Amino acid sequence: xxxxxxxxxxxxxxxxxxxxxxxxxxxxxxxxxxxxxxxxxxxxxxxxxxxxxxxxxxxxxxxxxxxxxxxxxxxxxxxxxxxxxxxxxxxxxxxxxxxxxxxxxxxxxxxxxxxxxxxxxxxxxxxxxxxxxxxxxxxx
Ligand code: 5GP
Ligand code: ZN
Numbered sequence: 001x002x003x004x005x006x007x008x009x010x011x012x013x014x015x016x017x018x019x020x021x022x023x024x025x026x027x028x029x030x031x032x033x034x035x036x037x038x039x040x041x042x043x044x045x046x047x048x049x050x051x052x053x054x055x056x057x058x059x060x061x062x063x064x065x066x067x068x069x070x071x072x073x074x075x076x077x078x079x080x081x082x083x084x085x086x087x088x089x090x091x092x093x094x095x096x097x098x099x100x101x102x103x104x105x106x107x108x109x110x111x112x113x114x115x116x117x118x119x120x121x122x123x124x125x126x127x128x129x130x131x132x133x134x135x136x137x138x139x140x
Contacts, residue, residue: 002047007099011045020072025058026065031103035113038078038106042066049098051089062102069104080106084115 002008010017010029017029020040031039042065048054066085073080086103088095107113 002099005047005097005099007043007097007101008047011043021065021069023065025061028065028069028104035103036079036106036108036111038073038076038080040069040073040104042069042102042104044100048100050095051087051100054100062100066102066104073104073106078106079108081108083107084113 006015009015011027017032019027019029021028021042024045026042026044028040028042031041042062044054044058044062046054046058048058051059063085070083070085073083084103084105084107086105087101088103089100105113
């Protein structure tokens, strides 16, 4: 628990949230400003600001819960033609609440949500250079 963290306050119950799932490690509740109807946040109960602070077991469980919510959304009757499981990691990556969370966002054709992916192919030697930098730091 971190004093001024809004998600820690939801987890301890001092501010309300509309919960869809809870176990000893993860809670999932409705996003208060949904991108589309049914937008859920899955949140580890322990306070980690960013992914690199969190243990892999908790991360794996967080994603498992995200998959379960995806399946529930598809059966819910809400308009769900697809979903984005989105994890904004760091301020530069749109993270506003500094407590790790996984968005499960229902999507449908024409919903207006925009994410801009790359538009130009990178040169193969450039890709190999970037891959080399990453591979050399991968943990086994
Ligand atoms: P981020 O940009 O950090 O990935 O997303 C934070 C999300 O938390 C936003 O979609 C925002 O609507 C949601 N959020 C912020 N404050 C609250 C709150 O007090 N309750 C709930 N349920 N969601 C919140
Ligand atoms: Zn927190």
